[in-house]
Amino acid sequence: TGKIVSLKDPLGNAALPGNLIPASRVHAVSRNVLPFYPAPNLPAQVNNFRANRADTDHWDSFLGKIDHRLTGKDNLSGRYMRRINNQENPFGGSDTGLFGNRTPENLSLGGVTWTRLWSPALIHELRLGFARQVQTAHSVQYGTDWNAQLGLPSPGNPEAYGFPRITVRDLVTIGNAADQPMKFTTSDLELGGALTLVRDRHIRKFGGDAIQMQFYQPSRNNMRGAFNFLGRWTNDPFADFLLGYLNNATRKASGADPQLISWMGGLFAQDDWRASRSLTLNLGLRYEVNLPMYDRRDRLANFVPEYGKIVIADRKSLPDMDQVIQQAGLAERVGYASGYGLPRSLAVANRKMLAPRFGFAWRPWATNRMVARGGYGIFYAASLANPVRGDLADVFPFSVNQTFNRQTSDPNVVSFSNPFPVSRVALEGVNNSAGFQVWRSPPYLQCWNVTLEREIGAASAIEIAYVGSKGTHLGRRYNVNQPFRDPALRPTGSGAFPRPYSGISDIDYYAFGSNSTYNAGVLTWRRRFARGFFFRMNYVYAKSIDDASQLQGSSDGGYGGAQDARNLSLERGRSDFDTGHTMTMSFSWQAPFRRSRWLRGWQLTGSGRAYTGQPFTAKTSNVQLDQGEANRPDRIAKGMLDRRTPERWFDLSAFPLVPNGAFRFGNSGRNILDGPGWAGINLGLYRRFNTGERSYLQLRWEVFNLRPPPH
Numbered sequence: 204t205g206k207i208v209s210l211k212d213p214l215g216n217a218a219l220p221g222n223l224i225p226a227s228r229v230h231a232v233s234r235n236v237l238p239f240y241p242a243p244n245l246p247a248q249v250n251n252f253r254a255n256r257a258d259t260d261h262w263d264s265f266l267g268k269i270d271h272r273l274t275g276k277d278n279l280s281g282r283y284m285r286r287i288n289n290q291e292n293p294f295g296g297s298d299t300g301l302f303g304n305r306t307p308e309n310l311s312l313g314g315v316t317w318t319r320l321w322s323p324a325l326i327h328e329l330r331l332g333f334a335r336q337v338q339t340a341h342s343v344q345y346g347t348d349w350n351a352q353l354g355l356p357s358p359g360n361p362e363a364y365g366f367p368r369i370t371v372r373d374l375v376t377i378g379n380a381a382d383q384p385m386k387f388t389t390s391d392l393e394l395g396g397a398l399t400l401v402r403d404r405h406i407r408k409f410g411g412d413a414i415q416m417q418f419y420q421p422s423r424n425n426m427r428g429a430f431n432f433l434g435r436w437t438n439d440p441f442a443d444f445l446l447g448y449l450n451n452a453t454r455k456a457s458g459a460d461p462q463l464i465s466w467m468g469g470l471f472a473q474d475d476w477r478a479s480r481s482l483t484l485n486l487g488l489r490y491e492v493n494l495p496m497y498d499r500r501d502r503l504a505n506f507v508p509e510y511g512k513i514v515i516a517d518r519k520s521l522p523d524m525d526q527v528i529q530q531a532g533l534a535e536r537v538g539y540a541s542g543y544g545l546p547r548s549l550a551v552a553n554r555k556m557l558a559p560r561f562g563f564a565w566r567p568w569a570t571n572r573m574v575a576r577g578g579y580g581i582f583y584a585a586s587l588a589n590p591v592r593g594d595l596a597d598v599f600p601f602s603v604n605q606t607f608n609r610q611t612s613d614p615n616v617v618s619f620s621n622p623f624p625v626s627r628v629a630l631e632g633v634n635n636s637a638g639f640q641v642w643r644s645p646p647y648l649q650c651w652n653v654t655l656e657r658e659i660g661a662a663s664a665i666e667i668a669y670v671g672s673k674g675t676h677l678g679r680r681y682n683v684n685q686p687f688r689d690p691a692l693r694p695t696g697s698g699a700f701p702r703p704y705s706g707i708s709d710i711d712y713y714a715f716g717s718n719s720t721y722n723a724g725v726l727t728w729r730r731r732f733a734r735g736f737f738f739r740m741n742y743v744y745a746k747s748i749d750d751a752s753q754l755q756g757s758s759d760g761g762y763g764g765a766q767d768a769r770n771l772s773l774e775r776g777r778s779d780f781d782t783g784h785t786m787t788m789s790f791s792w793q794a795p796f797r798r799s800r801w802l803r804g805w806q807l808t809g810s811g812r813a814y815t816g817q818p819f820t821a822k823t824s825n826v827q828l829d830q831g832e833a834n835r836p837d838r839i840a841k842g843m844l845d846r847r848t849p850e851r852w853f854d855l856s857a858f859p860l861v862p863n864g865a866f867r868f869g870n871s872g873r874n875i876l877d878g879p880g881w882a883g884i885n886l887g888l889y890r891r892f893n894t895g896e897r898s899y900l901q902l903r904w905e906v907f908n909l910r911p912p913p914h
Contacts, residue, residue: 213436213448213614224437230447232354232619236369239377241299252375254300256293263287276320283313296342296380302366304383305345308338314393328410329396339386342366342379350427356623358454363426371432372440381429387420389588406475413468418496418588422458422597425604429453430622436614447619449609454623456603461596462499465586468492473560481567487560491583493645495550496591502601503591505549506638506710508683508703512538513636516547520601527600531633536706545641549595553645556583577653584646590680590755594637594711605630634708638683643715644676662733667726674719679751683712685768688828688866698829716771719749719778735793743785752779760819762873766835776873777818785814804890811884818874821858833861835869842876852879883908 210219243251268282288308295304314332321327344366351357355367368378397410433450434440443450469491476484497503501517518524518539528537540549562578596602607627610616617627654668684707686700693700704710723745730738750771756763758779765774789810796802821842826832842857853876861869888904 208439210437210439210442213446219437224442224445229445230619233445233447235353236377236444239299239301239366240374241301252299254294254298256300256303258293259291261287261289278318278320279315280318281313281315284311286310296366296368296383297377298375299377302377302379303343304340304380305343306338306340308336310337311335324401326399327396328399330394332393332395334389334391336389337386338388339384340382341384344379345384355428355430355619358426358428360423360426362421363423365427367427368425368429369432369444370429371444372434374441378429379427382424384423385420386423387418389419390417391415404477408473408475409471411468411470414466416465416467416588418463418592419461420592421460422455422602424458425453425455426458427454428622430619435609446614448614449607449617449619449622451609452607452617452622454605456605459502459597459602461502461592461601463496463588463591463596464499465496465588466492466494467585481565481569483564485560485562485578487580489558489560491556491558492552492554493556493583493585494552495546495548496586496588497546497548498596501547503547503549503595504598504601504636505595505641506636506707506712507543507545507549507641508638508712509641510538510543511704512536512543513638514538514540514543514545514549515600516540516549524600531599531630533633549641550639551642553643556645556647557581558583558647572658574656575654576656577651579649579651582648582650584648587754590713591639594713595639598637599630599633603630635710636684636707637711637713639713640715646674646676646678646715649673649675663728663730665726665728668724670721670723670725672719672721674717674749676715677717677719677749677751678713678715678754679717679765679771680711680713680755680763681765681768681771682709683714683768684708684710686828688831690831690866700829713754717750719747721745721747721778732791735795736791738788738790740788741786745782745785747778747781748775749778750775758817760817760874760878762820762822762835766833767868773868774873776875779817779874781818781874783815785812787812804892806889808887808889809884811882813882814880816878816880819876819878820873821853821871821876823860823869827863831862831864831866833865833867833869835871836860837869838871838875852876883910885909 207222210222210224211217212219241252241254245251245253264284264286266282266284268280270278270280272278286309288306288310290306290308291303292306293300293303296302312332312334314330316328316330319327319329342365344364346361346364348357348361348364349366350364353367358364362384365379365383366377368376368381370376391414393412393414395410395412397408400407400409430452431450432440432443432448434443435450436443436448437446469489471487471489473485473487476486478484498516498520501520503516505514506512507514513533513536515524515537516539518541521527528534540547545551558581560578560580562580563576565575567573567575605623606629607617607623608629610627615621616624650670650672652668652670654666656664656666658664684702684704686702688700702708723743726742728740730736751765751774752758752761753763761779762774765771767773787810789808791806791808794802794805794807821836821838823832823834823836826834828834836858837860838858840854840857842854844851844854847853858871861867885907886905886909890902892900892902894900
């Protein structure tokens with residue numbers, strides 16, 4: 204900013220002579236790190252560096268298929284697909300472009316199907332398939348122990364080698380991304396079959412499938428360490444860095460290696476019945492079982508509110524489990540699954556998952572120019588692996604994260620010379636916890652639709668449709684151990700509000716009691732390609748409402764968690780992805796001037812889309828909850844402006860802050876304001892010139908994302 208800062212000497216609190224750091228006192232690690240800070244290349248005090256880097260991505264795909272007739276009634280087919288991706292992100296670790304990421308990915312998919320024709324009316328199919336994805340993300344510095352070269356403690360594990368992450372406030376962060384290296388492997392194995400019976404007006408189908416999913420992602424992030432300088436010692440962050448005096452350092456001392464497995468399967472029966480010449484019905488019923496995920500070595504920990512305990516799948520999953528728990532001071536807070544009659548997944552499976560399906564197609568009059576269609580069905584959600592990995596597996600005691608905070612009386616206690624002193628270690632995840640609802644109903648979605656289609660003229664048709672859905676028992680994550688922020692309950696002198704579960708701080712809990720509704724009207728006008736002209740126009744008017752739009756977190760502008768954990772209904776509002784109006788179109792027109800040498804052969808194409816903005820939530824920053832403030836403000840007016848700009852999108856005066864000392868929640872709701880919409884079209888003009896029997900030359904002009912002028 205150009206403002207002069209008076210530097211003080213942390214070793215005596217006196218002013219540094221000449222307001223300079225003596226060269227003799229610049230730490231050796233700092234000297235080694237300094238060359239990795241690029242020099243400014245823009246004439247400004249701030250934002251004075253611009254980096255341009257090439258971003259190269261490669262994709263290679265291979266596909267093979269074979270069909271073989273074994274006998275007159277037996278057929279065998281096989282297919283295999285493989286895709287190899289190599290992607291780069293030069294700015295994955297730092298805005299300097301010097302600490303990028305590489306992400307190689309290998310995807311494979313294959314299967315074998317045996318089909319048996321028992322008779323013209325009876326067909327049997329048996330299939331076996333697999334899918335596998337292996338993705339690795341690592342930095343360009345991967346494989347070199349930069350910690351040792353810079354003079355910092357080595358992570359020890361070659362898989363974690365790379366450049367440590369160094370953050371000096373007011374300067375660009377350098378180093379590899381904290382979540383690197385990363386490698387995950389997912390494997391799906393599926394066995395299924397179906398029996399098809401054709402009789403009279405019925406086509407009946409019976410079958411089932413079973414799927415095993417495996418998910419493996421070892422945790423190696425932040426093993427190199429992250430080192431932070433805030434200027435608490437000298438009044439200037441960069442001066443702290445030169446002296447090597449840290450505000451804090453973090454690292455992962457040991458990482459979890461979750462090996463998660465889940466099973467799912469189902470049986471189904473279906474009947475396609477042509478009830479009459481004008482009416483066809485589709486009737487179906489599916490029974491599903493989705494078993495909760497478990498770890499192959501039983502390394503899961505789940506907070507169970509009913510017991511007020513962190514329940515671990517198996518005491519034997521770590522050789523020194525009792526000692527680790529005792530040293531962390533959690534002996535009174537930890538139990539084991541066997542003591543509570545819980546399965547190794549720490550969640551009880553629900554086996555009452557019936558999913559009926561119904562559909563129809565009806566021509567109400569003898570003419571074939573109009574048809575009505577509709578349907579209804581229930582669809583169950585499968586388990587998500589990543590939340591289980593992140594909140595039940597990659598946690599203490601299976602993963603140990605450490606924080607080392609400075610000692611205010613001595614800058615040398617936590618410094619580049621000794622960034623990880625045992626005397627200042629604080630274990631992360633010991634005071635916090637996470638949990639999944641043990642006894643839960645399975646999440647499911649009811650979907651329904653009705654469509655009326657009418658042909659107009661010889662080549663056009665119009666559709667009017669209604670689409671709806673309702674989600675039930677949907678998941679959401681929130682802090683179930685939110686403090687009781689009532690001054691009357693605060694113990695004198697302690698400053699800490701009581702919590703529902705004492706001895707533990709925040710508990711990120713996954714509950715399955717949320718719901719959602721979606722309703723939409725759809726109008727479509729289309730023309731098939733005739734006389735050189737094709738078009739399709741689609742308009743949707745929709746409304747989506749829910750309690751939580753994602754299992755964890757939120758979309759941009761949304762609100763994750765819950766402001767009041769004891770009144771989750773206050774979070775009901777428009778979905779993060781709710782878009783009220785959407786219009787899309789596409790067309791293709793061939794010039795009809797076939798006799799003109801210069802005009803014939805030209806083709807004009809285009810596509811476009813316009814939609815209104817998605818909602819967002821007004822939130823308060825830099826909140827002091829222990830002083831009675833709130834995460835969301837009050838709302839005293841609508842808050843929308845007639846003329847909005849990026850700098851002033853809504854009326855701030857309509858959202859006063861909850862005053863300090865109020866100890867209540869703001870009454871402003873979730874997702875009550877509209878974000879910016881979008882409109883744009885793409886156009887293309889083409890002409891093809893034949894240059895021979897097997898060759899041609901194409902002239903092409905294209906433009907993308909043409910936007911209307913702002914208003």
